[in-house]
Amino acid sequence: MDAELDDLRRIALHGKDFLNRIQQRESEATGIPLKISYNNVFGYYIEVRNTHKDKVPESWIRKQTLANAERYITEELKEYEEKILGAEEKMLLIEQRIYAELIGFITHSLGALQRDAAVVARIDCLQSFARIARERTTSVDARRRHAHRNPPGTASGDRKPLMPVGESISPNDLLLDDKEQQIVMITGPNMSGKSALLRQTALIILMAQMGSFVPAKAAHIGVVDKIFTRVGASDNISQGESTFMVEMLESASILNNVSDRSIVLLDEIGRGTSTYDGISIAWAMVEYLHNHPGPCQDAFRDPLPRTQRDGADVPAREELPRERQGGG
Secondary structure, eight states, X not given: OOHHHHHHHHHHHHHHHHHHHHHHHHHHHHOOOOEEEEETTTEEEEEEEGGGGGGOOTTSEEEEEOSSEEEEEOHHHHHHHHHHHTHHHHHHHXXXXXXXXXXXXXXXXXXXXXXXXXXXXXXXXXXHHHHHHHHSTTOBOHHHHHOBSSSOOEEEEEOOTTSOTTOOOOOEEEEOOSSSOSEEEEOOOTTSSHHHHHHHHHHHHHHHHHTOOBSSSEEEOXXXXXXEEEOSOOOBGGGTBOHHHHHHHHHHHHHHHOOTTEXXXXXXXXXXXXXXXXXXXXXXXXXXXXXXXXOOEEEEXXXXXXXXXXXXXXXXXXXXXXXXXXXX
């Protein structure tokens, strides 16, 4: 607390009320119907009509004589004027001084404050995980009960985390590992939930890495270092990049940065070119990811079942999402 700063703020914010109180007090004390005004020459002054100038107290100082009135100042008005005209500058200086003092005080205890803040933040985060899991009673603690150091992983009875509670939805089962099923290719009609399955897989894996409960009846999820996605269509024409170029740049970034602990989610590849060129690109990417040293896990959405029929030499089992409300 700083009394001077409080006083300056009171003057800056409630200056008009202060002047009204002075005007009312002086008018009652002298019996003169006066007014307090301001100009750039004299600052604040009291104006008295000539008919009442004989009632003016001796403590008032005459500053200007007009045809029908006289203007006076008082010591109180001059002090107020000095305060209000320099209030903002003084307030800034005082606030800077107080801030510097606060920083100096905190610096001595900075380490303890940072440790306490980190503990409080962690408790708040974990408490939020637990509260959401309690409200959404189908969740299990994938990290505490089923975490392991192998790459992902299985999830049974899982649902999209962002779906509202109580909304009807058919759960899905998914297996991705580096032994039995490294690559899953998802096909199906429009609005059957293919993209939704990819999104919910990414979200569930991310939640598990955070240490959160996940929306699934059971889950065995390993440690993942990166989640790669190639979803949707967009362009960057201002930089000379077409829709197809953007898609290829994103795909190249995935292939150049993938590791044996990565999960790759591809929602259609080669959509910006002809059908067979697109199939060739998708096929080549799937083969590369399958044969990559230290294989990663990949879920690939393809609207064309032909890619699977022609790719018989790449072992992969097709996973079709169950019929569900909504889609993607």
